[in-house]
Amino acid sequence: MDLAGLVDVVYSPVVDVKEYPENVDVCLIEGAVCNEDNLELLHKIRQRTKVLIAFGDCAVTANVPAMRNQLGLGNEESVLQRAYVENAQFNQRVPSAGDGIVPTLLKRVMPVHEAVHVEHFLPGCPPSAANIKALVTQLLAGGPKLEGKQIKFG
């Protein structure tokens, strides 16, 4: 709560702004880069943000979303087939890119820093509230210096 007074949250799933704004100081990015929408938004965020932080194991290591990479290149179709046809009880159909429902999947799921430059990393699945607080506090004081268990994967 002490931190709330020091920052303005300008974009997030719980802020009613649809377009990522310009001149953002810090952005915490969750999740691996899985599809073309993720990649496009990530490039936009990088252009408009001073400091990027890969936030959580999916962003830092690509984690569980990247397990499809083990199936080899060209798995985009087989994973959609599995999800929307083989495991579906009703309406078995792979959504096409034109539907605007499922964005085109990338050939390979990436951690955020493989797609754009990232300044800082906060691993954890999920990162604990204490670690998030420590990170933001240190960031306001000049730069994060997380160490030991604060940067534990998983």
Place this chain on the structure above:
Amino acid sequence: MAAKTLTIDGKQITAEEGETVLQAASEAKINIPTLCHLDGVYDVGACRLCLIEVAGVPKLLPACTTKVAEGMEIKTDSERLRKYRRMTLELLFAERNHVCAVCVSNGHCELQTLGYSLGVDHVRSDYLFPKWSVDTTHSLYGMDHNRCVLCSRCVRVCWHIEGAGTKNIAGRGTKSNIITDLNMPWGDSDSCTKCGKCVQACPTGALFHKGSTVGEMERDRSRLEFLVTAREKKQWIAAD
């Protein structure tokens, strides 16, 4: 036994001839990070995390297989060593599919602990995402090659403590992997005594008790100590 005097991190210490630098350091309460080393089992220098600087030697040497010598001057911590240790760990993470969040050993894993202790907050190399299998043919234990770091602890306890010789290493480079007998499903092995020492020795979640789920695979290393004591001293006493 002749005593040797040497310096580790500026501290004068005495060690017995034939001891390794790792043993000497540990007696002097100097901590050197290790992964393939396991107390009671002979060392092979496989993981390269215990690398040290020895004055007059241009290359880095593994503390676990380097014997102490008179007048040795050793550094166990420096910018250069930290750089290499971190790189080694990152390459281990990149080489297989280490997904801590869904691993049986999450929270009890030596690779995970070394990662955060040595400052690995991300991996700079591209992950290889190789395709490896999981062998669950054994009645009691499972082997997930995705989580294996090829430390060879399981091979060493199997050959040199149990004397069964079930576990082996096959292949070269990134294709190296732990096999059972002549590369057969673990459950079909005639030589495996089901003693479970390999499972107790494993530093990651590669070897596990069947039925354990995320974070549940805790190991009891005192079992190994007990067995080594029994074998070497003929004393069947439980560690306290």
